[in-house]
Amino acid sequence: MGIGALLSLLLLIAANALTPQLFRWGIDQGIAKKDLDVVFQAGSLLICVAIARGVSNFGQGFWAEAVAQGVAYRLRNQIFHKIQNLSFSYHDRAPTSQLLTRITRDIEQIRTFIGTTLLQVISSILTLVTITVILLVMNWQLALITLTAVPIAAFLLFRFFSKAGMLFGRVQQLLGELNAVLKENLLGVRLIKAFVREDAEIERYIYRDQEVIAANLKAIWAISNLFPFIFLLNNLVTLGVLGYGGSIVIGKQFSVGELVAFNSYLAVVLQPIFQLGFASAGIAQAAASAKRVYEVIDTEEEIRDRPHAIPFHTSSIRITFEDVSFRYPGATNYALKGVSFETKPNELIAILGRTGSGKSTLVNLIPRFYDVTEGAIRIDGNDVRDFTLHSLRTHIGMIFQETRLFSGSIRDNIAYAIPNAPLELVMEAARIAHIHEFIISLPDGYETIVGERGVGLSGGQKQRIAIARTFLTDYRILILDDSTSAVDAKTARQIYASLDKLMKSRTCTVFAIAQRISTVKNADRIFLIDGGELVAQGTHEELMLQSPLYGSILESQVKQINSVS
Template identity: 70%
Template sequence: MQALKRVLVSLQAYRFIVLGAFASLLLLTAANAVTPQLFRWGIDQGIAQQDLQVVFYSAVLMVVVAIGRGLFNFGQSFWSEQASQEVAYDLRNKIFNKIQNLSFSYHDQAQTSQLLTRITSDVEQIRSFVGTSLIQVVGSVVTLVSVAIILLIMNWQLALITLVLVPIAALLLANFLVKNQALFGQVQEQLGDLNAVLQENLFGVRVVKAFVREPVERSRYTKLNDELMAVNMQTISAIRNTFPLIFLISNLITVVVIGYGGAQVIGGTFTIGELVAFNSYLLFILQPILLIGFAAPVIAQAAASAERVYEVVDAQIEIRDRPDAVPFEKCGGRIAFENVHFRYPGASTEALKGISFETKPKELIAILGMTGSGKSTIINLLPRFYDVTEGAIRIDGRDVRDVQLESLRSRIGIVFQETTLFSGTLRDNIAYAVPDAPIEQVIEVAKTAQIHDFISSLPDGYNTIVGERGVGLSGGQKQRIAIARTLLTDYKILILDDSTSAVDAKTAAEIQDALDHLMQQHTCTSFVIAQRITTVRNADRILLIDKGQLVAQGTHEELMRRSPLYGSILESQVKKHSLV
């Protein structure tokens, strides 16, 4: 409920729209309240007194009031829907911005599908609460209170009998809300789980087919779908269980009003017009109670959704600028790891155990090690995708945590081990970080990455559209586009993580040659993680990593002499190549 309160507070930004809705609501309530009085007047002063003029006037007034009711009803629902759209719009943007700002460690642990569900379905639940239920509940309360007062003035004995219904209904609803709050959260959770399977299957559809796992995936999806159905049915029966009792009580009350009120009319203490009016007001007691009843599940659902949404909005951003952070300006090329320890959040062992080294200006550093030894982890720490758990990383003597994140990352050109492209043209993909780069520049980096010839051979050239995540390109082509994309940025430190693993040896060597030239010109330091002996040989220095530790460093020749591990890694490489 705390989360719902925040939704209400966020409505402050749209106070004029909300005010419009609320004003319409008050006018609507007034128009509703006046109508039975017109009945009473028409019957008692018109029909009973045989005064045709009063009958006529009361009818005309009723028409006028009816038109007003239509207008106010429109205003009320239009403005509340508008406010709800604004709130949903804000929330979607808020979550998206937050997702953009959250650190790698959050995304390592968060389920994409749960995030998707929050930004779509949960926001929609909140929107529907703000758009319909909120105004319904407020309107119902206003109507209940004003009609209760009118009834008490008209006939307090009858009114008291009627109003017994209110506390009973209120109790039932409160009970319903308290009992089922968790249930509605569960619905959203289940929906997220279901979407997880859906998403995995969409991403992995090729793997599923290759392994002929369609039946298994189908039954996995169906099972979750069944579970979602089950919780949904549970909520429906919870809703339906609450209301029949309220209907029953309300019917009994109508009987009492007609019976007891009728007796009073015969006894002469109550007029027929008053009885008719009173009976019409009953509708204005029952309707709000029912509306609140219908709104209750929506409120419970929205409360659960709001909690899930604010959980993301409030998530701690672990990696952010320090208040006194300075921009990354010149890079001298001295990158120092000082006794760096690192443990991935939630992991039981350290991925890096006391790594120390320092680079010299313009050095090309190769990082070599067995798979899982911690090579990617080392380079993930430099742009602060994660922060060290112990020790420090300094660039020219300044801790990376004291540098403004944006300037740090924009000066580090990184080609990830796993290539992600976006849907769009090849040119858009290469110019991802510099969308207004002239085509000449795009072509230049494409040439360096040895992908220009391929792109030129396509009928649409640089305007060729690639599918989601680069569908339509080979692994090596994707990697080379990723290299070109990085080369187009204003990098000072270049990091290539296994970025030519899917490229043939000859092309890789050509890329390397072209890069060597660039590195000399543009960078202060470069890191390359590669399995290939040729790449490693080229490096000024090789860092040999084993199980999170730096076990040896030096040039190729030095390591050949000193390190048996180096020898064995290279040997496996040579073997691999002789197989080709």
């Protein structure tokens, strides 16, 4: 494709170089000598050259766009692949709106540059070199007058480039911030309407939009200042060529045809300068966009397989935390400090603690969403960092507190990890999650279509579908991160009862983060986390006797239940 575009471009340059010479021949040998045959021959050749120019224009445009689309395709896939493999810590820091802008608008800027602007730049340089040689051969004195425009125009373009990259980078950044406001409003539309904040949000969006307009106008101002100087330069050079050229034609040192051809070349030689001027904005935009895109592509993956990592194969499932401490990237305080424990096979571990105590952080270290800062986490004696990420996470089922469903059917959502799972297994997972009866009551049953955020389902129903989705996987470690917060206490107890039965049929260790002690008081052990430390562990009865903090949490929950009732 690239070769086709280049060949078409070379044909176009040759046609442009030949056209003035045909005019010269037609004027000097045809019109001046009153030879109609030469005039007709020159006209016929000009028609053929025009056809060749049209064909080459189509060829270079088509093949260049084909190349540009291929580059955009690869870049989109590269950045999407990178985003999928970047760690949680990167996504904690990177605004989603900025990533969306980079994978859409920034890549589109690069595509436009490759499909249009890059070809203009190559064409301009080759044309400039070709026409310069022809002009010097025809008349070196006139050529020097003409070529004075080149260094002056190059200086103006260089000065523009020195400012334009920063200006267009600012435009892209502000556009990302505008998209962030849009995203927040789309996701929080119910909250906005509930608090009657429509006018305030409109003002916030308009303010950000005005910033984008102001930045764009600043960039356009820089472009607008460039072209009047180039047009003035073109007029001055044309005046010099006509003045000196006319004098040597009168002195019979130059023919009228040669002067017409030379003046035609003058337009052609300045055309690349104009093209470079117009292309300069696209180059600056593409350079700013490429920098933003490759900032993501070149980001180092913090969580990745170690050299010689081994597949996760284990049977007994003993998980050991050895003096584990963890601090989030960029944070100064530790989220976990000196946590040590060991689980037994088929043990249900409940994790309790106040908000922000480090419960979710603890379980997120097991599948290596983050790596420990100090200490080690082992499964059957092997450090989790020695396993391949894919094999480790394949055998860890995780249900997050924030429920995320995908557009598609309920069956597709439950079978997300195993798309070809038989319907019987999907239904069994739904029964364990106590959502089967609701699903079959729907007109389309398991083929019912839900929106990307589970539109049409209650919070509890979405949460139970997410639970069923995890129960269907081949997990050996199951993590429930406050996954029953949106269901009532009775349903939560039923889910944990079903889970208890399930544990007896397969070897697995379960970690359950819960807010309600009543739902997990039958756990084999309860871990009490406070301030990032494991302050107590034991059964419900043991903690009632040994831990004042546990007793106070239980007392506050009992009082809350009584006040509601």
